[in-house]
Amino acid sequence: MSATAKPCLEIRSLSAVLANGQRVLRSVSLAVQPGEVRALVGESGAGKTMIGKAVLGVLPKSVRIVEGEMIIEGEDLGRLDAKARRTLIGARTALIPQDPLTALNPSRRIGPQMTDRLVRILGWSGDRADSRIRQLLDEVQIRDPERVLKSYPHELSGGMRQRVLIAAAFAAEPRLIVADEPTTALDVTVQKQILRLIAELQRDHGTAILFVTHDLGVVAKISQKVSVLYAGKVVEEAATVDLFASPQHPYTRALMLATPRYTDPYASLKPVDETVLAGLAAEIAAADQAWRPSHG
């Protein structure tokens, strides 16, 4: 990747608050280069899912962005009107959701649900959408596409549903995919297959992925870059290889020691040290002290 290439997604100093004024994103900056997987890792409340939602423009009403820019392939989302923004997000991005069951409409067959997006949003013809979907189902190694396309969501296994959603996400050749904990609900053996699929399709299609996860193990396997989040703040960002070789932030180190490793049981599963948490609290407080929303 050349350094001059335009990033696929760039987030600059993004801050968001709840209705009661509490900050949930704290000047988050990150970039995803074309064709790269960036992991967003953090524990619950870290705001990792919220960043994904902000990019896709689907933040809940209770969350308000007060500062910052989100730029998709050079286009500043903040400068577009609502309709142009939706069109841009619809054409260039896609989502692989956490829970494949609630992401699919239970009362409609898989086939029409998959082609809908291509036909309605991108204006493809029905035939073109149909053949594209079949091609993608083949890529995600679904052997009997006829049966799957005719099925209702509850008739498929969890892994199968996730394959369908991955196929749907890649179908429109988005430049950026937000993968929101896509394997958290799955068994480990299925998780491995799904991660492998995502990695393969990502490489073949050259898609950039913003990969939201709580699992450092998954981060190590799937991503090239990583941002570690705590309480809506990026506490460390690095190339994945470097992060695992020499984590810089105390929280990252603590997180790594807390993550279970059956190969080394006595050097893992270590509770996070109180001083690390105190340090984080101080860091957050200092950041909030210095922060003034630009228009507030």
Add this chain to the structure above:
Amino acid sequence: MDKARTSSRRTSPRLWLAGGWLLLALLAAILAPLVAPQDPLAQDLMLERLPPFWLDGAEPGYWLGTDSLGRDLLSRLIFGGRIAFIVAFAAAASACLIGSALGLIAGYFGGWADRIISRVVDIWLAFPPVLFAILLVAVLGTGLSSVIIAIAVIDWTRFCRVIRAEAMSQARMDYVESARIAGYGRMGIMLREVLPNVLPSVVALLSLEMGIAVIVEAILSFVNLSISTDDPTWGGMIAEGRLSIHQAWWVLVFPLTTLILTVLCFSQFGEGLKARFDPVLR
């Protein structure tokens, strides 16, 4: 993760507005002999169809005007409120007790108890309620207690259905299993773990049912099947008002408004109470 914070514990204005009106109406009904400006039964043909106080021709002391027999509307509304509230409390409480108990048993115990209770509810729901009520009162004879019995007998199913569904979802909670692990018997679990969690719904339904009882009583009065025709009731007043709508709209409009407002306040009060209980759950 944000839900807990956004559903803060605001006191809702609807709870206070609805509660305020109900309290006012209730006090007026209890203290009717003291607060009613006139005798609600006193007829005076000299004073027939007096308009309310802000229109020409109104008489002082007859704030809301009079009906075609010259009886004071405000006083009749206040006395009619007594019947309305007695029916509301007695009928709703009976329906609530029967329905909630059966619903709790059906939902928590399941099995045969559930099958039998649910079938009975299904059969009950197949009857058109108003016809059912009229039929019952016709059989039991008119009178206050018949009206109360009729409403309770018809409307217990409303409690039963809702409480059954809630008890069923409660029965699946881990704290129910946990109570078994702690050594509680089924009855103990039902009362200790399940009941407190369905109580907010019971309260909300109870309030809603009071409103419905007021309506049903009004309907029965309207078709002259409630209590003796001499005693003022809101339904009876509406029936009479209907006859003189072209000469004196107020004879119809005031009891109708009072009825609608009271029923609305009952349902809003119930919802408000439930919402006030609920933030604990998240």
Add this chain to the structure above:
Amino acid sequence: MAEPLFSVRGLQVALPDMTRKPLIGRAPLAEILKGLDFDLPKGSVTGIVGESGSGKSTLGRALVRLIEPSAGAISFEGHDIGHLSEAELRPLRRDLQMIFQDPMSSLNPRHTIFNIIAAPLRQNGLSDGLKERVGEALQRVGLPQNFAGRYRHELSGGQRQRVGIARALALSPKFVLADEIVSGLDVSTQAQILTLLEKLAVEMGLTVAFISHDLSVIRRLCRQVIVMREGRIVELSATDALFDNPKETYTRDLLAAIPLPEIDADWLRPKAPA
């Protein structure tokens, strides 16, 4: 070796399959556990591992007799408890305790923490000195005393799970079933809860069945591991033997599927054809 606390022979469990229930009549039975044999040695922690549908939770619920086996014997201290009635089980309950997966759903939102922890004590005739006993239980799991007056929604996930542990251990039981007790928690909290359970199991001499879908969390905690798949035991080994030298292909696949937090460029490559 001493007599095991639990000795399970030919355990079968069949439960009604609601997805195949006909419009009229009973749901057909689905075999969940298809004949299990194993022992739980006194004072040790046994891991029970499997993916969804393996029957591990059903097995746990049969051990604490929340469900009744359809065949086979569950002997607890030498007595078959498999077919005791609810009333006959009651005196045994204080020795058969359970910590639940989801502390949100296992704590009643309308009871204070005090009442939640006091419930098993009251029900088992230990009502005197309730305050001290509850206080002790809170202290044991590292929660401050003033938590007694709080409600579930005022606690964090890790604190809730501590309450779940305090409740299960309040009676000083002989056996505790821990059903996926860390799967809903953040890694940092996960480590705390596991360390706590490890410490208490040793201190109180507990026999624990630790159910998990995740092999990676159980190595340090467990003396032996039962790997389950589709209602059967695939492998039962001492923990180190299982991790260092798994006998069964399925166990090896499970281990290989765990994404360790370390760089491994080959991990996602498709398996080379054998």
